[in-house]
Amino acid sequence: MVTVVRRTLHDKIFIIALICAGLSLFIGTPQLTAINWATIGTLFALMISVQLLRAMHLLDTLRDWLLVKSHDTRQMCQLFILLAFGGSMILTNDVAILTLIPIFLTLARRQHLAIAYPTTLIIMAANLGSAFTPIGNPQNLFLVTFYHVNLFTFFKLSTPLMLASLTLLVALSWRLPRLPLTVTPTKSTPISRSQIGLAGGLLSFIMLGIFNLVPISLVIIGTIVVGLMINRRVFRDVDYALLLTFICFFIFVSAISHNPAITHWLNQLTQTAPSVYITGLITSQVISNVPAAILLANFTPHLSALFLGVNIGGLGSLVASLANLLALKQLLPFNDEQPLHHFLIVFTALNGLGLFILGLGGWFYLHL
Template sequence: MQDIGQRLLHDKILGIALGAALLSLFVGRPTADAVDWSTILALLALMICVQLLNRLQVLDALSNRLLAVTSTQRQVVQLFTGLAFAGAMVLTNDVTILTLLPMLVLVARQQKMALALPAVLVVMAANLGSAFTPFGNPQNLYLFAHYQLSAGAFFRLSSPLLVGGVLVMLGLTYLARPRPIVTPPVRQIPDHPVAISLALGLFGLVLLGVFRVLPLGWVTLVAVIGGLLLDRRAVQRVDYGLLLTFICFFILVSAISHNPQVIAGMQRLMRTPHAVYLTSLVASQVISNVPATVLLAPFTSHSAALFWGVNVGGLGTLVASLANLLTLKQLLALGERDAVRPFFKLFTVLNVLGLLLLGSLGWFWLR
């Protein structure tokens, strides 16, 4: 417990988020349901599972197997980017990042490879890949239900963005240098078959909770108890600062979005498809794309414009998508503090580039 407390006290991002949340109380009054507890519980359960698999060296073994099918650093970057893009369609962007980023860090350490570029591409790919399916991210789930879209109608919206996203991400992977990698000997799964089987089973159970097949609250409780029984240290190593940061962020967004002036301004801006598109895109940069979706959807019937605005709007600033913040926090939690500054610089440049390219595509597609 003392270790957890020390990490929270020294968590600068949490401190900034807490200060912003407190200041936001002077702007508006957050509602009682401001915090999306399903997101918090899902993140907690997933982080426990990832910590368990990491401490059992399963992720290390899997990362070595991934290296075995590549020969250059560029191919490594392309592999992880492709896995993030495809995985996010099914697993959601947050789950994909929590699963892939620890393996990416291990690979980067083994190969003495700069981490900033692949980390940026993984989160961008996860955001764009998740936009293709109704269940890939929370904003799509909300839009799918709010506008009562059929599967066909939804995929007609998302397919052009899928094509554009694939082309942009493929092009960006060529920024990685084609340096040869040192292929390590394929490491066998460590000899802890019972513990590994239980950890993998727990991970599968958590995924069922994330997809609402099982009650998420009970699944999270099982994950906590299972984590404590299998490896108490894994539960202690969870980034609780990330969970508290997200809670502060939800409070901040709720307070801003319930300000009467903000609501009145939104109503004035939401008159045409392009106005909805630009408003949602800009709002995503400030309050994140999921809250922007919930805030703007009641004011417009232009579902296509809102879909494009909030999904393309996941690119841009660090707060544009919670997955962006999750990536930054994971880098810190995984001990990659030296990678944070180059990550932020490259993240800003490449996200602005992606935002301009795909933002232009969205503008012309809506014409």
């Protein structure tokens, strides 16, 4: 318990969100009813299921399988990109980055590879892949619960972005160097198929709750019970700081939404689908795409435009997605070998390119 509290209080993203929530009290008066507890509860259930999968070493096994299939460094990087892209759809972009980036950096160091370009593509893959499912990232989870989106509508909206994103990532990955691969995979922990089946069933159960096919309260209780049955230690590893950060986001958004001047300004910016889309893209660059989604959803019925705006808006600046900041933390130990400023230059350039290409594609898609 002490460890969990200490880890939470030392989480820089939570501290920043808490400060922003506190400062927002000088702008407007927040309403506690604005906190979407269904989203918070669903996120908690999702975190438990993800920690169960991590405890089963599923990604470690997939990593070793990918290394066996790799013939050179380019293919190794491409497979990591695909794993981040696909894994983030189920395990969230945060977990994909926290799990894969350290593994990749260790392997890249052994191969003496320049890490900036492939690492950036892995980060982009996690952010873009997570947009495909309602559980892939926090903003999707919020949008689905806020707008009460059904399964067909969501995937009809997310599939074109997924295909465009995958095409972009594959194209960019062909610029990776192609060198002989000398890394041998490490021995991974055996996986219990029964436990994986139970965890997979739990994820499916959570999906039913997200789409209102099962009461969300039942989903939360069921997830807690399954977690206690399989591995109680997963509750220690849940990112409670992220849950509190989300609550701070809701308070921040509620406060500024009750400021008449800001409300009038946002109402003017969210009248049409194209304006919502552009506002989502720009706002994400400044305050990150999760709070941008929470903020703008209160002012517009244009789900498609907002979905595309905040998900494509996860590209671009370092703060556009919280997952970017998590990735930066993983890179700090490697600063002595390969300067961090070089990574930031490559990161900004590639994300800027991706933002331009997909942003332009999203604009034309909305006008079809």
